[in-house]
Structures are given as C-alpha cells and as structure tokens.
Amino acid sequence: xxxxxxxxxxxxxxxxxxxxxxxxxxxxxxxxxxxxxxxxxxxxxxxxxxxxxxxxxxxxxxxxxxxxxxxxxxxxxxxxxxxxxxxxxxxxxxxxxxxxxxxxxxxxxxxxxxxxxxxxxxxxxxxxxxxxxxxxxxxxxxxxxxxxxxxxxxxxxxxxxxxxxxxxxxxxxxxxxxxxxxxxxxxxxxxxxxxxxxxxxxxxxxxxxxxxxxxxxxxxxxxxxxxxxxxxxxxxxxxxx
Numbered sequence: 001x002x003x004x005x006x007x008x009x010x011x012x013x014x015x016x017x018x019x020x021x022x023x024x025x026x027x028x029x030x031x032x033x034x035x036x037x038x039x040x041x042x043x044x045x046x047x048x049x050x051x052x053x054x055x056x057x058x059x060x061x062x063x064x065x066x067x068x069x070x071x072x073x074x075x076x077x078x079x080x081x082x083x084x085x086x087x088x089x090x091x092x093x094x095x096x097x098x099x100x101x102x103x104x105x106x107x108x109x110x111x112x113x114x115x116x117x118x119x120x121x122x123x124x125x126x127x128x129x130x131x132x133x134x135x136x137x138x139x140x141x142x143x144x145x146x147x148x149x150x151x152x153x154x155x156x157x158x159x160x161x162x163x164x165x166x167x168x169x170x171x172x173x174x175x176x177x178x179x180x181x182x183x184x185x186x187x188x189x190x191x192x193x194x195x196x197x198x199x200x201x202x203x204x205x206x207x208x209x210x211x212x213x214x215x216x217x218x219x220x221x222x223x224x225x226x227x228x229x230x231x232x233x234x235x236x237x238x239x240x241x
Contacts, residue, residue, distance in 0.1 A: 002028035002110060005074065009039040010085045018157075022096065025156045026103045027192075031110040033103075034074035038065060042081045048098050050078045050105035054113060055120075058228050076109045078102045093158035094166045097185070100153030104146030107194060115198055117231055118238055121216060122205050124228065129211035138181040141200040144188060152190035160190075202239055209239050 004023055008014070014037075042049055043061045051059050051066070053075055066077040080099060088095040108116045119142040126134050137143045154163045167182050174182065205212060213236075216229035224230065232238065 002026075002031045002033050002106070004033045004035055007034065007036045010037045010082050011039070012037060012085050012088060014088065021157060022099065022153060025153050026100065026107075028103060028107050029110040031075040032073065033106055033110075034066060034077045036065060036077070036079040037085045038079045038082055040082050042079060046081065047084055048078065048080045048102040050076060050102045050109065052076050052109040052113060052116060055117070055228075058226070076106045078106060091166045091170065093154045093163040094170065096157050097147075097150040097154040097163060100150030101146045102150075103153070104149035104194075107149070108142070108197070111194075115201075117228065118198065118201055120228055121232070121238070122201055122212070125212055125215040125219075126205065126208065129208045129215055131211075136177060136181070138184055141204045142197060144184075145191070145194065145197055145200070147185050148188045148191045149194075151185060151188060152192050155190055199241060202241060206239055 001023065004019070006019065042065070049062065051062055053073075056063065056066070056077070062077070062079070065079050066074075078099075080095075080102070084091075084095060084098055105116070108119065119140075123137065123140060123142075126140065134140070138147070151163065164186060167186055171179050171182050216227075216232070216235060220227045220229040229235075
C-alpha cells in the first residue's frame with residue numbers, strides 16, 4: 001500500500017482515523033504520495049490535481065504548491081483546492097469523492113506511468129483534434145473512471161445516499177457545465193477496477209487519430225523537450241491494442 005505524507009496547509013481539523021480508513025479502502029500500489037490540503041485556489045481553478053514526480057517539469061505552475069527537494073521526495077503529488085478543503089464539514093462525502101478521484105489518477109501514476117502520459121496526451125489535445133466535439137474533461141474515459149473510483153471510496157465511508165444528497169445541493173449553485181458533470185457522477189456506477197483503461201482510451205481516441213498526431217507533432221516541433229509529446233517515440237502505438 002502507498003505511503004501518504006499529509007501536508008495540511010489550510011489547517012482544517014481532519015481526524016487521522018478518517019485518512020487511515022480512506023487509504024485502506026483506496027489500496028494504492030507501493031509508492032510515496034504527497035497530499036497537500038492547499039490554502040489557496042489551484043491553477044485553472046482545478047478542484048484537485050495529481051502529478052507524478054517524473055512529470056513535474058511539465059507542470060511548472062505547481063512547483064510553488066508541492067514540496068520537492070532533496071529532503072522531501074515523493075512519487076506522486078496530490079493537491080486539493082482550499083474551497084473544497086474548508087467545505088469538508090458541509091460536504092464530507094463530496095470531499096471524499098474528490099480526494100478519491102485524484103487517488104484514481106495516483107493509482108495509474110504509480111502502477112503505469114506510460115498509461116498516465118497517454119491519458120494526459122489525450123486530455124490536452126482532444127478538444128482541438130475533435131473540432132470541439134469533445135470539450136470537457138468529464139467526457140474522457142479516464143476521468144469517468146476516476147469519478148467512479150472517487151464515488152466508490154466515498155460510498156465506502158459515507159454511504160451512497162449521503163453523496164447523492166450532497167451532489168443535489170451542489171447542483172443548485174453551479175453553472176450548467178458543472179451541473180452536467182455532477183449529474184453524470186450520480187449516474188456512474190462506482191468501481192475499484194482499473195482494468196481496461198488503455199483499451200477504453202484507444203477506442204475513444206481512434207476516430208481522431210490523425211488530428212491528435214498532428215497536434216502532438218506540432219507541439220513537439222514548437223517546444224522540443226518541453227513538450228509532453230517528446231516522451232513518445234511512436235505515436236501510432238498509442239492507438240494499437
């Protein structure tokens with residue numbers, strides 16, 4: 001099971017037993033995770049983020065949030081935005097879902113970094129490659145899988161009625177796109193099974209293969225080693241079973 005280092009920057013009162021129970025249900029692969037309950041918002045207004053240490057140079061905007069030095073080493077970094085940390089007392093089941101979603105990312109980072117990179121490449125370029133047919137992250141197969149994992153963990157701790165109630169409350173105060181995402185979470189079945197993610201990514205992205213490769217090549221030409229696409233030696237392999 002993964003070793004989790006908690007950094008409670010926002011200084012909310014959260015019991016140790018909660019995390020012990022949560023981590024036990026998550027049952028992540030071996031590795032070290034740095035979990036930051038942040039005291040500010042996150043870049044691009046993210047509710048939470050997960051970044052493996054191997055890719056931190058591709059996410060420089062997070063260097064000020066995550067501790068990374070010779071004295072603090074981790075395999076994977078997770079941060080939860082202040083808004084959702086301080087609202088935990090009001091929405092505990094949603095907080096657990098959100099934390100679980102990011103732990104879903106961490107599961108893939110720790111078990112198959114190449115698959116995580118694959119997810120990122122699709123995530124970053126699917127909108128232009130699909131000519132905006134696919135616009136929102138919650139439409140992506142890996143994001144839906146991690147939503148399902150987050151839902152599974154939340155239900156284990158709080159029960160499904162609690163999460164459903166909190167989502168209904170949250171839906172009353174958000175914009176249409178976020179409301180659609182919340183409604184989708186309610187419809188998704190919970191799971192702790194990550195098998196088949198690569199196949200799902202391939203089936204999802206194949207209709208946009210040529211455009212995706214074109215955008216990856218263009219980004220690599222413009223940014224060189226600073227491009228995530230520089231980590232891929234054969235683009236065609238990302239579309240083969």
